[in-house]
Amino acid sequence: MKFNIVIVMASIFITSIFLTGCASTPTGQIEAFGVAAADVTSKIDIVINDYNQINIDNKLAKMAQRNKKYTTSDLDPLRKILIRDADKKNFALYKANKALGIYANSLAELAAAGSREKIAMASVKLSTSLKSMNKNYKIIKETSEDLLSDEKSAEISRVIAEVSSFYSENKRAKALKKIIISSDTQIQSIGKVINEQLLKNALESRVYSMRGTVLAGYFDDYNKTTEKKSFASRKKSLDFIYRHYVEMESTGATILQAQKAITSVMKAHSILKTELEKDLFSSKRIFKSIGEIITVHKGYDDLEELMVNCETEVIVDDKKGIICKG
Numbered sequence: 001m002k003f004n005i006v007i008v009m010a011s012i013f014i015t016s017i018f019l020t021g022c023a024s025t026p027t028g029q030i031e032a033f034g035v036a037a038a039d040v041t042s043k044i045d046i047v048i049n050d051y052n053q054i055n056i057d058n059k060l061a062k063m064a065q066r067n068k069k070y071t072t073s074d075l076d077p078l079r080k081i082l083i084r085d086a087d088k089k090n091f092a093l094y095k096a097n098k099a100l101g102i103y104a105n106s107l108a109e110l111a112a113a114g115s116r117e118k119i120a121m122a123s124v125k126l127s128t129s130l131k132s133m134n135k136n137y138k139i140i141k142e143t144s145e146d147l148l149s150d151e152k153s154a155e156i157s158r159v160i161a162e163v164s165s166f167y168s169e170n171k172r173a174k175a176l177k178k179i180i181i182s183s184d185t186q187i188q189s190i191g192k193v194i195n196e197q198l199l200k201n202a203l204e205s206r207v208y209s210m211r212g213t214v215l216a217g218y219f220d221d222y223n224k225t226t227e228k229k230s231f232a233s234r235k236k237s238l239d240f241i242y243r244h245y246v247e248m249e250s251t252g253a254t255i256l257q258a259q260k261a262i263t264s265v266m267k268a269h270s271i272l273k274t275e276l277e278k279d280l281f282s283s284k285r286i287f288k289s290i291g292e293i294i295t296v297h298k299g300y301d302d303l304e305e306l307m308v309n310c311e312t313e314v315i316v317d318d319k320k321g322i323i324c325k326g
Contacts, residue, residue: 044194123163
């Protein structure tokens with residue numbers, strides 16, 4: 001896959017301006033982290049939602065392969081998937097990642113807020129996101145133990161309550177420092193469990209096999225009717241089938257990209273916490289870690305382009321990463 005060097009350099013330049021500009025204020029790199037982390041978790045949402053949709057497609061494909069008539073009641077099992085209560089753990093995974101995104105977004109909003117009202121609203125969102133992470137962590141891990149001790153949770157709650165009254169950016173910076181340092185254990189734990197769950201749920205193998213079921217149905221339909229179709233109609237059908245084939249073959253790459261995204265957020269948060277402990281609100285380490293999140297986010301766009309344009313097979317290479325098989 002060929003990359004346009006001018007576009008890549010422009011992207012790096014714009015990213016550098018964004019991060020450098022943010023670093024000019026006490027809360028600037030906290031805001032930059034929040035924006036980048038929220039953006040990349042929204043991409044992971046798509047991967048998890050895709051799993052739910054594939055579940056539906058798989059069940060519909062199996063129904064379509066049977067030569068029988070259906071009624072509304074036959075679709076009731078699909079409704080459970082749509083409202084996401086068919087699998088408690090999968091829903092908890094979705095909500096845990098959503099909470100991580102809201103946490104990051106709340107940090108960005110608190111760092112940039114220009115009014116007491118916005119600070120208050122962001123504080124509520126931040127508090128809610130931490131509670132949601134804890135609740136869904138317990139569901140996924142099937143444990144009654146909280147992510148943080150009562151003492152640590154009370155400390156974070158107190159600081160969040162205090163930050164609502166801090167209109168001064170310097171005071172807010174100190175409050176955000178305490179929140180990030182105190183929350184890091186929770187962020188690392190929730191990131192780890194999301195990463196584990198993406199594999200433990202056998203998302204990769206199950207999504208691959210379910211996509212295979214759907215693809216088999218398309219092939220079966222094509223093969224039964226091919227003699228009656230014109231060239232143009234056959235070509236159109238094969239184009240459609242091929243797109244689904246590429247999606248199936250790139251399943252592993254998509255999951256890997258999601259895991260890279262979570263890992264980049266965990267790493268950046270850990271570095272942010274370490275630097276803040278040294279009262280460094282702006283540093284090259286923070287700058288670099290945020291840049292890595294942005295690179296992963298851009299990788300999703302590259303992956304989508306790769307999936308569309310690759311004419312052979314999308315594979316994961318240990319040295320080169322996600323590539324189009326030559």
